[in-house]
Amino acid sequence: MQNLVIGILAHVDAGKTTLAEALLYQSGALRKQGRVDRGDTAMDTHEIERARGITIFASEAHFAVGDYDVTLLDTPGHVDFSAETERTLQVLDYAILVISGTDGVQAHTRTLWKLLRLYHVPTLIFVTKMDFARKAKGELLDNLRGELDDNCIDFTDEGRFEQLAMCREDLLEQFLDSGTVADAAAAELIAGELCYPVWFGSGLKGDGVAEFCGDLARYLKAKEYPREFGARVFKISHDGQGNRLTHLKVTGGTLRVRAAIGEEKINQIRLYQGAKFTPTDEVSAGGVCAVTGLSHTENGQGLGFEDSAVSPVLEPMMNYRIVLPEVVDSRTMLPKLRLLEEEDPQLHIFYDSRLQEIRVSLMGKVQAEILQSVIAQRFGVDVDIDRGRVMYKETICGKAEGVGHYEPLKHYAEVHLILEPLPTGSGLVFASACSEDILDRNWQRLILMHVAEKQHSGVLTGSPITDIRFVLAAGRAHLKHTEGGDFRQCRALGVLLGLGT
Numbered sequence: 001m002q003n004l005v006i007g008i009l010a011h012v013d014a015g016k017t018t019l020a021e022a023l024l025y026q027s028g029a030l031r032k033q034g035r036v037d038r039g040d041t042a043m044d045t046h047e048i049e050r051a052r053g054i055t056i057f058a059s060e061a062h063f064a065v066g067d068y069d070v071t072l073l074d075t076p077g078h079v080d081f082s083a084e085t086e087r088t089l090q091v092l093d094y095a096i097l098v099i100s101g102t103d104g105v106q107a108h109t110r111t112l113w114k115l116l117r118l119y120h121v122p123t124l125i126f127v128t129k130m131d132f133a134r135k136a137k138g139e140l141l142d143n144l145r146g147e148l149d150d151n152c153i154d155f156t157d158e159g160r161f162e163q164l165a166m167c168r169e170d171l172l173e174q175f176l177d178s179g180t181v182a183d184a185a186a187a188e189l190i191a192g193e194l195c196y197p198v199w200f201g202s203g204l205k206g207d208g209v210a211e212f213c214g215d216l217a218r219y220l221k222a223k224e225y226p227r228e229f230g231a232r233v234f235k236i237s238h239d240g241q242g243n244r245l246t247h248l249k250v251t252g253g254t255l256r257v258r259a260a261i262g263e264e265k266i267n268q269i270r271l272y273q274g275a276k277f278t279p280t281d282e283v284s285a286g287g288v289c290a291v292t293g294l295s296h297t298e299n300g301q302g303l304g305f306e307d308s309a310v311s312p313v314l315e316p317m318m319n320y321r322i323v324l325p326e327v328v329d330s331r332t333m334l335p336k337l338r339l340l341e342e343e344d345p346q347l348h349i350f351y352d353s354r355l356q357e358i359r360v361s362l363m364g365k366v367q368a369e370i371l372q373s374v375i376a377q378r379f380g381v382d383v384d385i386d387r388g389r390v391m392y393k394e395t396i397c398g399k400a401e402g403v404g405h406y407e408p409l410k411h412y413a414e415v416h417l418i419l420e421p422l423p424t425g426s427g428l429v430f431a432s433a434c435s436e437d438i439l440d441r442n443w444q445r446l447i448l449m450h451v452a453e454k455q456h457s458g459v460l461t462g463s464p465i466t467d468i469r470f471v472l473a474a475g476r477a478h479l480k481h482t483e484g485g486d487f488r489q490c491r492a493l494g495v496l497l498g499l500g501t
Contacts, residue, residue, distance in 0.1 A: 001069040002222035003286030005249060007088050007121070010098035011106040012077035015128040017041055017055055019098055019203030020074050026209045029063035029273070035204075043074040045275035048373050054078055056370055058088050058235060060247075060272050060288060066217025071288040079108050080367035082314050083346040087299055089119040090309050091234045091249035091288065094220060096124050101133030101200070104140060105147035113148050118313065122191050125152060125198040126212060137200055144198060155197040155215060156208070167194045187221045225285035229253035230304035233297050236343045237290075245270070245290040246297045251306055255289070256282040261303055267293035299345050311427050316346055316361035319391040320368055323384040330358055336379050340371075347371075350455065361391055394458025395467040396421050402496070406489040413486035415447055416474040417495065422467045428452070432472040439475040443487065447472055450488045451495065459499050470495075
């Protein structure tokens with residue numbers, strides 16, 4: 001069987017998790033279909049998710065359809081947890097965008113659609129809750145075409161062949177000759193994002209789900225992967241025993257137990273089905289799994305031949321202060337919170353040494369409430385989170401220079417940095433224009449690593465900096481007295497002076 005990874009996305013309360021349950025039940029992966037209101041769904045496995053009735057953490061399950069072994073990734077629908085959703089997009093072969101038949105396209109639906117187009121994920125649309133819908137299929141289809149794309153095509157209608165034929169000239173000739181469009185040609189249109197098929201039904205009652213599963217087997221196509229090993233990390237989590245789990249998709253070759261990844265080895269490979277998992281010895285290309293034994297992996301990291309992913313588009317807009325009980329020291333609590341930041345890098349845990357307080361970046365109030373619950377559950381500490389404030393960022397208006405010089409007894413290092421402004425949304429970019437005749441390549445890499453590893457604050461409001469290109473113009477080292485930490489001192493001085501000018 002060939003592997004496929006399909007994500008399921010929706011605006012909150014659109015019926016996404018219910019449809020996921022229906023797919024698993026229809027395919028035989030579940031003996032009984034769970035319900036969100038009963039708190040017994042297979043995909044919402046966390047206590048907090050079941051108590052609130054919303055998906056908060058991305059989870060995975062497996063089911064078979066046709067010749068495909070499908071990994072279904074259920075993603076959060078609430079806007080406060082959209083960063084978790086975005087992280088899964090980089091490993092998807094297809095996405096199912098769920099639309100509520102009672103509401104049509106909603107605000108967060110448009111955000112998800114833009115992300116899907118940005119990450120080039122072929123998208124299938126399922127309009128659910130049709131048993132409660134106040135609008136006819138035609139009205140809902142017009143809503144999809146007006147809000148999302150003109151090439152949203154009703155695949156429950158026999159007239160779909162004519163609309164498919166209009167997507168490509170050679171298919172028009174095929175349609176005029178035969179009155180139909182071949183399944184393989186339709187599959188190519190979907191995979192190439194030239195059309196977006198739409199189905200209608202009800203996840204709760206199972207209406208249209210069997211037909212949808214049949215069309216998944218009919219119109220999807222698996223990717224071809226290289227023999228060389230590659231993988232993409234999309235999530236970090238910890239199980240109930242505290243084991244660190246690296247969730248990844250194999251994008252080339254085969255991943256096996258005891259395989260070496262850098263200086264570490266994989267101890268166990270797990271295939272998750274909701275909260276439960278089955279250990280396995282290997283996973284072939286296109287498959288998704290969680291592995292133990294890797295302690296230095298990060299979200300978005302590429303393994304093997306894969307490069308690391310680009311920076312996420314969605315970022316938190318609010319900054320909150322975590323208020324600890326008097327008996328808990330902030331320096332003791334900080335390492336524990338770093339574990340949560342490892343799982344969700346967008347938290348941006350920051351310790352203000354001057355005020356001796358911990359700050360965190362969040363999307364909104366709901367995420368703040370969930371974070372409180374997670375901290376209490378994981379670490380047994382009841383914290384308060386203040387009302388928060390808008391998280392500003394600073395940049396520079398023009399080119400600037402910063403020189404750092406560090407020369408105490410038996411230490412020597414010098415760094416010359418050029419800071420250049422970049423267009424909005426560029427983030428921080430690091431490069432070197434220094435000749436290796438002046439400074440060895442290893443020292444250059446170390447300097448740039450030191451510049452990139454720290455979150456630098458601007459000089460106006462103390463907010464994090466962004467949209468700046470750091471160029472290493474020159475540097476000096478001593479054959480005997482220079483150590484790696486010396487360049488860390490120089491980096492701090494060079495960046496501070498550069499921002500100050």
